[in-house]
Amino acid sequence: MELNEMLEVSILLDYYKNLLSDRQKEYLLEHFEEDLSLTEIGKRHNVSRQAIYDNIKRGIKILRNYEKIIGFHKRDLELKAQLEELKENFTKKNLESIIEKNF
Secondary structure, three states: OOHHHHHHHHHHHHHHHHHOOHHHHHHHHHHHOOOOOHHHHHHHHOOOHHHHHHHHHHHHHHHHHHHHHHOHHHHHHHHHHHHHHHHHOOOHHHHHHHHHHHO
């Protein structure tokens, strides 16, 4: 898995981890935040490496689907871009526009 993909999953976990099953959440957190290998996670939970792999793959698919449907991360990126633009070109009108668009 590429670094960009790992970063994406880690970010999506921050947003949507509580919507996963307890098992998927635990495996994903151990893999992406504790940097445990699939084998280490399997030993920790007394399950096969393949079972861990399957749960992580399913969990990643679920996280991406939540982002596609809910879009919290996308919304936050858009808001950040608007605020960066405001920082460069601050006017009360621009600020009011951002507030109106987002809230």
